[in-house]
Amino acid sequence: MKRLLLFFLMILSFFLESSAQKMNGYGPEFSVLGLNLDARFWINKKTGLEVFGGMASSLESFNPNDVVAGIKYLHVVQYRRTDRTYFGIVGKWKWVDVFEPYKTTNLPVPGIFMGKEWFSKRIHRKGFAIEFGYQYGVKTYQVTNPDGTYPKNTTFTEFPMILNLRYSFYQIR
Numbered sequence: 755m756k757r758l759l760l761f762f763l764m765i766l767s768f769f770l771e772s773s774a775q776k777m778n779g780y781g782p783e784f785s786v787l788g789l790n791l792d793a794r795f796w797i798n799k800k801t802g803l804e805v806f807g808g809m810a811s812s813l814e815s816f817n818p819n820d821v822v823a824g825i826k827y828l829h830v831v832q833y834r835r836t837d838r839t840y841f842g843i844v845g846k847w848k849w850v851d852v853f854e855p856y857k858t859t860n861l862p863v864p865g866i867f868m869g870k871e872w873f874s875k876r877i878h879r880k881g882f883a884i885e886f887g888y889q890y891g892v893k894t895y896q897v898t899n900p901d902g903t904y905p906k907n908t909t910f911t912e913f914p915m916i917l918n919l920r921y922s923f924y925q926i927r
Contacts (some may be wrong), residue, residue: 869885
């Protein structure tokens with residue numbers, strides 16, 4: 755009896771692992787204040803990671819002079835063959851006013867979000883996703899003029915809403 759139970763458990767674990775959808779996706783991501791390039795790795799049906807980087811702007815000036823890099827952890831709550839709904843956490847690092855050395859700073863920005871991804875399994879595998887969530891990042895730093903006079907404190911506040919649209923080209927591993 756124990757051997758039969760062990761045999762069924764081994765078969766079940768083999769079946770679950772072989773039915774996992776392991777995919778890699780690459781493409782652009784458009785957010786409210788920026789544009790990122792990202793790579794999304796679905797480790798199995800329920801777990802994914804995403805690495806991204808790109809240019810962003812601040813809410814005060816819509817000049818894309820900030821650099822962003824980060825990682826997302828994704829956990830699927832509803833999976834179907836053509837779509838999935840997931841929750842996730844994001845941790846990103848933002849370099850503010852990179853091209854102006856006298857007023858640059860950097861800060862971590864954590865956040866949580868939920869997303870929905872639609873997937874086409876035809877010849878060209880592609881996916882479209884929308885994500886909505888909340889992020890937080892505030893930093894007070896000192897800004898001086900280019901000649902080094904008149905220092906003043908400035909507070910940078912990250913836009914709190916996450917609203918991302920992404921398009922991916924997938925390949926199955």
